[in-house]
Amino acid sequence: MEEEKGANPKIIVAVQMTSIGIILVILGLTVFVLSMLSMSGAVPTDNAWTPYIKTCSVISNTGIILLGVAFAIGGVARFKQAKKQE
Amino acid sequence: MPSDFIIIGMYLALMFAAGIFFSRNIKSTADYFLAARSAPWFWIMGAVWATNIGFLHGYLAHGGAAYEWGLIQANFEWFQGPFGYVLTGLFFIAFYWRAGVYTVPHFLETRYGPGIRVIYSIGWLIFFIITIAAELYLGGMFLKNILHIPFWPTVFVLAAVVGTYTLLGGLGAAIMMEFVQFIIMMVGTIPLVFILLNMVGGFEGIKDVLLTQWNVSPQYFSVLPDNHHPYGPGPWIILGQCFVVTVGWCAGHQSMVQRNLGARSLYDSKLGYVVAGLPKTLGAFLYIVPMIAAPIIFAKHGIFVEKADAAYGKLILNLLPAGMLGLFIAGLVSAGLSSISGVLNSSSTIVIKDIYERFMVKGKPDHHYFVAGRVATFGIMVAALLLVSVVARSPLIMWLEQTLLAILLGPFMAILILAIFWRRTNTPGSLTGYLVGSAFAIYYQQVLGQMVFFKISWWSFVVALAVTIVASLLTRRPKPEKIEGLTWESDFHARVGDITEQRAQNNGTKVTQMPEIKVTIPPWYLNLKYWATGILLVQLALLLFFG
Numbered sequence A: 001m002e003e004e005k006g007a008n009p010k011i012i013v014a015v016q017m018t019s020i021g022i023i024l025v026i027l028g029l030t031v032f033v034l035s036m037l038s039m040s041g042a043v044p045t046d047n048a049w050t051p052y053i054k055t056c057s058v059i060s061n062t063g064i065i066l067l068g069v070a071f072a073i074g075g076v077a078r079f080k081q082a083k084k085q086e
Numbered sequence B: 001m002p003s004d005f006i007i008i009g010m011y012l013a014l015m016f017a018a019g020i021f022f023s024r025n026i027k028s029t030a031d032y033f034l035a036a037r038s039a040p041w042f043w044i045m046g047a048v049w050a051t052n053i054g055f056l057h058g059y060l061a062h063g064g065a066a067y068e069w070g071l072i073q074a075n076f077e078w079f080q081g082p083f084g085y086v087l088t089g090l091f092f093i094a095f096y097w098r099a100g101v102y103t104v105p106h107f108l109e110t111r112y113g114p115g116i117r118v119i120y121s122i123g124w125l126i127f128f129i130i131t132i133a134a135e136l137y138l139g140g141m142f143l144k145n146i147l148h149i150p151f152w153p154t155v156f157v158l159a160a161v162v163g164t165y166t167l168l169g170g171l172g173a174a175i176m177m178e179f180v181q182f183i184i185m186m187v188g189t190i191p192l193v194f195i196l197l198n199m200v201g202g203f204e205g206i207k208d209v210l211l212t213q214w215n216v217s218p219q220y221f222s223v224l225p226d227n228h229h230p231y232g233p234g235p236w237i238i239l240g241q242c243f244v245v246t247v248g249w250c251a252g253h254q255s256m257v258q259r260n261l262g263a264r265s266l267y268d269s270k271l272g273y274v275v276a277g278l279p280k281t282l283g284a285f286l287y288i289v290p291m292i293a294a295p296i297i298f299a300k301h302g303i304f305v306e307k308a309d310a311a312y313g314k315l316i317l318n319l320l321p322a323g324m325l326g327l328f329i330a331g332l333v334s335a336g337l338s339s340i341s342g343v344l345n346s347s348s349t350i351v352i353k354d355i356y357e358r359f360m361v362k363g364k365p366d367h368h369y370f371v372a373g374r375v376a377t378f379g380i381m382v383a384a385l386l387l388v389s390v391v392a393r394s395p396l397i398m399w400l401e402q403t404l405l406a407i408l409l410g411p412f413m414a415i416l417i418l419a420i421f422w423r424r425t426n427t428p429g430s431l432t433g434y435l436v437g438s439a440f441a442i443y444y445q446q447v448l449g450q451m452v453f454f455k456i457s458w459w460s461f462v463v464a465l466a467v468t469i470v471a472s473l474l475t476r477r478p479k480p481e482k483i484e485g486l487t488w489e490s491d492f493h494a495r496v497g498d499i500t501e502q503r504a505q506n507n508g509t510k511v512t513q514m515p516e517i518k519v520t521i522p523p524w525y526l527n528l529k530y531w532a533t534g535i536l537l538v539q540l541a542l543l544l545f546f547g
Helices: A009-036 A050-085 B002-025 B029-037 B041-051 B061-069 B071-078 B080-099 B104-112 B114-147 B151-199 B202-213 B234-252 B254-261 B266-287 B289-301 B308-319 B324-360 B366-393 B396-421 B427-446 B453-474 B496-506 B528-546
Strands: none
Touching: A009 A050, A009 B002, A009 B029, A009 B151, A009 B324, A050 B151, A050 B324, B002 B114, B002 B151, B002 B324, B029 B151, B029 B254, B029 B324, B029 B366, B041 B151, B041 B254, B041 B266, B041 B324, B061 B071, B061 B266, B061 B289, B061 B308, B071 B080, B071 B234, B071 B266, B071 B289, B071 B528, B080 B104, B080 B234, B080 B254, B080 B266, B080 B396, B080 B528, B104 B114, B104 B254, B104 B324, B104 B396, B104 B427, B114 B151, B114 B254, B114 B308, B114 B324, B114 B366, B114 B396, B114 B427, B151 B202, B151 B254, B151 B266, B151 B289, B151 B324, B151 B366, B202 B289, B234 B254, B234 B396, B234 B453, B254 B266, B254 B324, B266 B289, B266 B528, B289 B308, B308 B324, B324 B366, B396 B427, B396 B453, B427 B453
8 A cells, every 4th residue: 555645754853843942942931930930939948058959950941941942943944944955 | 839830731731732733744654653754863862761761660660669779770771771772773673674664563573474463562552551551640649749739630631631742743743742851851850960969978978878877788789789689689680681671672662663763764763772872871860869869868858758659759849949840840741741652652553553454454545544543542542541540549550561571571582583683483483482481471470479570581581582493493494585684694785675565565565665774974973883882881880880
């Protein structure tokens, strides 16, 4: 049985990259905003390590946002390239 | 904590929306079951790592076991990395590609005939449905305990989200979500681990407190404990874990293999699998080492942990500030959902490709099987949901999962190794060996009362291997044209296209989108041998340091 003509694999990867990027950026920004609003800012086991834990959270979150931006930009660029080749 | 609820809710909504958005690109069965064979190597790496980390395997269950048993739990990470991923990537995955198959059972049929395909498919299908039910149950319990939300509505929401994006987007959507999980867990966890280790004075600090002050057994810090250890005696870890369970899991688990068959080229597939060994090896630092440090943190802050499985949740609940906690829980939920998604997609692939299309309804247009795939995905999710209440009431379900794995993996490894490395292995031999090996695994556990999973796997492997060899020698050798292209000695490079075409016609299907067998020279930093050697060296260094 003939398989139907499938999707362009390059577009599939581009859509995946863009979606991953958007999800990471939205999530990262939400966490950032909610942390800034200090809806419940304190670390539960408050102690001398609290500033380090908060710093670690900020580093992680920034990393997630930056990776999200990189994926989104990369995805859009790949999408444009794949469309041009079609 | 309202902020955490907002983050988790938003995460689930984003997954749901991404699945619907992605589904617009899915047009055929190859798109649905193999993501249009589009995935580059780093997609494979992230997806293979993430599909293996869920509620059942990973942070909660493995972390809980490490809290209870100690460093021995790191074996699942440190041996599966170099042995499972590297060996499968280097030696086995290419044969699935060359056979032009969608599933592991399909490969077994190509080499041995339809009988073994049916038995293997049904065994894994049962295992997969139980796995989905157990993942949903553990996910519901985790969120109930940590956020104090009702169990059943949570389970239904999780099932609806994962069911929808898998049903619509197939393997491509599953891989996408697995990569999101990979990033959140890696980026989110690593800084936390450093902080945690600093809080307890490093690994030496943990050892000092537990061994000197608390008089914990030195076995708690042993990767390969002595022969009397009830959880996993050292020699059996090496035999059963390294050579049977981990390789069998990586080469025989449809969910793992399917990600590789969705790669854009054979080299991407192999490299993705080999490189996945690195995050797998380092995974021990994400949830095994923190759990060994956890008792000290709990004691310092007077935190009571009623059950080992709940230890990881308690740790992050008491350590992370609001917002970050929500993201971390979202990452854990993502881990569970991506595992469910992977298994769900693989189950529907087995149902459609190995049972429905092969034995029930042949020769329909591709669109028919594409729609049937979505119906199968829905049906399997409903079956798993019905099983959640059974899982909730019965501790036997975990026993059943382990028994099924022991039955599936040992005999599978025997016939897979012989399929590839011994041309003389034939259909009656493999079928007899597989059935006798499986029966022995059940007998060994049920009648002889053996409870060490690694022992069952090893001896069922040995029995299946011996019986297959003897039965094959007593019966007729397979025809050379039947096994051409499927064994180690085969000269497949020139003729692989003809062979797969012929096989597809014999099976009543004509496959037009065959995977490309590209032979290219990769840049040095993507060289398979360098990566494989590097991962083995990392493993060796870890064993020397912690062993």
